[in-house]
Amino acid sequence: VCVFAVKVGFQGKEFAESFEVGLALAVGMTPQLLPAITSVVLAAGAKVMSRHQVIVKQLLAIENLGSMTVLCSDKTGTLTEGIIQLHDTLGIEGSPSERVQELAFYNAFFQTGFANPIDRAIRDSREFPTSDIEKLDEIPYDFIRKRLSVRIRRNGDSLLITKGALAHVLECCSTVETADGSLADLGPYREAIDSRFIELSNAGLRVLGLAIRNVDTPHLHKEDETGMTLVGFLVFADPPKADARETIEQLRDLGVGLKVITGDNRAVAESISKRVGIMSPVIVTGTDLRQLSDEALFQRAREADIFAEVEPNQKEQIILALKKGGQIVGYLGDGINDASALHAADVGISVSSAVDVAREAAQVVLLKQDLGILVQGVREGRKTLANTLKYVFFAIAANFGYMFSLAVASVFMPFEPLLAHQILLVNLLADFPAMSLATDSVDPEQIHRPRRWDVGYVVRFMMSFGFASSIFDFMTFGAIYYIFGGDKPELFQTGWFVESTLAGLMILMVIRTQRPFLLSKPGALFLFAVLSITLITIWIPYSPFSEKLGFVTPPPMLMVIALGVTFLYGVGMEIVKALFYRYLAHR
Template identity: 55%
Template sequence: MPSDPSAFWSLPATALQELLGAKPEGLTDAEAKARLKKFGSNLLREKKETAALLLFLAQFKSPIILLLVFAATLSIYLGEVASAIIILLIILISGTLGFWQERKAADAVSELLAMVQIKATVLRDGKAQDIPQEDVVPGDVIQLRAGDIIPGDSRILESKDLFVNEATLTGETYPAEKMAGVLPEDTGLAGRINCLFLGTSVVSGTATALVVHTGTESEFGKVSSQLKQREPETEFELGVRHFGYLLLEVTLVLVVSIFAVNVYLNRPIVESFLFSLALAVGLTPQLLPAIISINLAHGARKMASHKVIVKRLASIENFGSMNVLCCDKTGTLTEGKVVMHSALDMEGKTSKEVSLYAYLNAFFETGFSNPLDQAILHFGKVEIDPYKKLDEVPYDFIRKRLSIMVSRGEEHIIITKGALANVLEVCTLAQTSSGSGGVVDISVARDAIMQKFQELSAQGFRVLGLSTRKIEANVCLPRDEANMTFLGFLVFFDPPKKGIAATIKNLASLGVSLKVITGDNHLVAESIRKEVGLADGKILTGQDIRLSSDEALQRQVQEASVFAEVEPNQKERIILALRKNGNVVGYMGDGINDASALHAADVGISVESAVDVAKEAADIVLLETDLSVLSEGVIEGRKTFSNTMKYVFMATSANFGNMFSMALLSLFLPFLPLLPTQVLLTNLLTDFPEMTISSDSVDPELVAGPRRWSIRFIRNFMLVFGLLSSFFDFLTFGALLFLLHASVDQFRTGWFMESVVSASLVVLIIRTRRPFFRSTPSNLLSAVTLTVCVAAFLIPYTPLAELFGFTPLPIYFILVIIIIVAFYILLAEIAKRSFYRMVGR
């Protein structure tokens, strides 16, 4: 079959099917597999399934590491074989550790993403089945309904009242109407009303279509490959990048200066170069990307255990920083299992006629399935055999109505249900009493209808209107929703979830304020607000929002706890106004009209049962529509953030202080304080405790409220604890040189022991804001820290000592080092308490 049917919008459907080798009943499984192999997965970018070898090699791509490898190779050429081999071995071990951790993190993320795949409905072997969107191939026959993401550039075979949101492709705000047909070959993209395009979504109606292009061959694929857009950085990613820049700038200045001075002092150039590069390895946070990946992946796995699936790892930090959560009422605060309470006539009396027509409307509706229709169908079985469906005008968010045309004998009837105000606007008459046939002008009945509506709404009921009209035509169009007769009310009840008040209170205790955004009227919203114990606050209506400027809305949204009668396009305005006030905003939505708000929020949250377009837009997907699940996810997000920050604090305290001290001391000593191999070994050993941080426990106060990245805070931390570390380093240098009169090898051995042990033990101090003995680290962190400390003392007494240039130390050397380390730990604890008291965090 041709792989590129040109101008497919201008070909008759049968000719296009023949060209693609397609059939109305769809492809067979065997044909689909063959085409998937030929055309590849239906992806805009091929999955980055990084081969193990490439991931391993990526561990050594740092310019500093490459320079170190080059210098070590040069050393071999100059006869320093043993030192060079040791350097290369240490680099290899460090890279292998990073590879193993990153590989494990990547596998975990792949497993999680597989749980929330977007599916497409295709005909295979004549039967409709849901398959992953990436498996859709040219020639597939797809079935679409409201909420679906279109899985490939397609030609419509048949459709019913189909409207598609093409804003991502054409920039057009309003949905485009689509229908089957043949168009001229020179028709522009926006005019191809018989085509559907990958990445756009169905707003209303249904369709069957033939897929022509997928992946990068689609219109969207061509555009995206040209733009190569990256997702915007989160606040966390930006902070990490700025932190990396801060350390790299300091490192470059320090290392270049040290190398230049050592050369000026006529020290061996290669050894000075290796020493400078080894210092650079110790100073730069080369483990930061791996540590972040490990922490985020570990956090994602923990969140998955609480039924929270993370699609974008970087969103975990924003999730933890979130202080405002916006959500709908239905299914979040309430059970989401809507129950029909009653079918009433205009006067509020139970009406069998209203019940019958409501049942007919819900039974014959074929668009997007919704809980209100299910509630009507479960309200009571109605005899509908005399009725036959003729036509349908699907629900949309502009009309807010759904109309079904049925026939009974020779009589044709349009039945319309929807939001009461939108039903009333197409009515000219109202039926006054069921069965009597009495009708009055709508202007006479309107006040009584609205009074009954307000009474029901104030009791927490959701109320729809129902109207009918007899017509002679065989088809029903939106314009036929006119001159109708109002029949009565459909009354629904969605009870609050058990324990929702406690859940809201728990979120508030975590520093997350809940704001409800609902399309229900303000009376229903006020009733549910009181029932679930939502914080007192102003109620803003859609009308209030419409009349407010952006500046005024920015002030009003902070005070409001409920937004009622909200139109879909107003949700994004609310989110943006909240963000402009400095809030980190989460938005939880599952509907067709939630996609823009999900994109606008700092954290887009959806649920597994959501429509495709909402799941695709979300950063995080809940496997249960439950706020208690979400609060557990917030806690895990904050734990992940806290553990990532622990590594940052470690890199900016003892590690940085040690390397800084060594660099300065090298200017005044007649020998290098540590050999390049010893510097790298120090760096490798102190990396081990840091690699276990993702499993560390987190104190309750660190997850009690939202926390945000602050470079200023990190800079202050680095100054205080880096200088403290340097002070004790110089104290060690002084003790070794002037008190113990150490030889060169003894000096290096003693300093190596003190450096490794102090850097490892201080991890236990700075990992908590409490006194260290009142916060228990994870078993793994404790075990690894203890192992590293023991190894630092034992290595000089093993065969490894000769390889690294160490020498056994007398026992009194060891005692002096232990005393210095003990004083360092004590002062670090005191400094920590003073620092947090000073900064008030």
């Protein structure tokens, strides 16, 4: 608009010609390919990730995956094998008990709530006859009570069987069943029960309690879970994955911290975590979280490695606290109670075997519940983000500097440095190699650390490279104008077209890497596009349709100047790049 106003209002240029030039400059300065580049880059990234068993449901999640700084995950299936087995059934004194196993089987067999690995492990360990058992009622599991009750009739007796987290089952009990079948008060046994629980938990074993009570009421209520008898313990094993330690190290090397969020007790979580390399972990329990203010939660969320005994709603609180601290948070979950956390995270991740609600809430789905797959997904996400940023930097550096130079020259020169259709031709030729950035290779150091959109960084980049680019443009203006005279606009436009197009290709080569560009291997398609457009640019002034484009056949000296300035431009941009990444990039 400014160029148009100056040319028409102050210089008396023709309205139509000035409008065309102003419009062409506006089009040239706009990164019009950004939506297309972003879509192509993200689609290419999603295709590559699918080969690594990572399915992307929302393409923009790829960038968040690459920017992720913290991954929150349950331990089951990620740090552990995810194949829960009934390791032992113990009576109150700690001896193996078939009675405990039988009662647990009836509880697991007759419950009709959501499927879960605990009940599956109980049923798979051993079957007991059920033909003479009648199910009467049940109280489904919930994440507040943390127990499940089933009422059955056997041999004429109505029996309530309750299993769940030991502490929550003990809340319902007043007596225990000893080895000889007699009942005794819970009190004298409480210390031994707690000691056994701690011992098993420290070994990485998950311990549930099992209690019974005869109930004759016609309808079962939660209030009936009282005055029960503790019969024994159900001990479950889920060993750590053999490669869990290595995978966690790979995440750390990529700058991604791992925080374990689990409903298991702190002793089990700590034991498993230590066995996979999370030494001296800072542990926060669900009880601790309930006592924290919002500000204190923000601090503890940043410091903690493990969140144990956590309730479903607390998972979302943890994630929001981490995001408040500036982290890009990923959450890996597969259960009903993970849906809100998956929505709250910057990138929600689930697995193909997850419940429907978890898969629907997730943006990324792993075909296998394995952190190793996710590591590869993070790498591909960073490649995708890096290639997207390459185009952004090219658009703001090359286009801004080039169009700024043209705008200034259009105001002060006696003729147009480039006609409107020539400006658009330069822009069109630059688009082909820019599109090929979707499949460009990425230097390893650009994958090593998380990257994110930073407006301040982009502005500093634009100012540094844009104005440096304009300086070389003005040098080219001067060289062509004074060597070949200012009375040959077609010759000037020809030389400026060649130099500006080649300079655009040069800066694309320079800014695609933080290394000296000769030390970074470009992608094959990108290199082919750059070389092809270089040859086409040099050929156009000599082509049969050169005159129709407003060009003339240039003398050899003009081409030497154009190529020489392009070379100096590349050297100059390398110097600017080195100074930028040393002094300005990390402000």
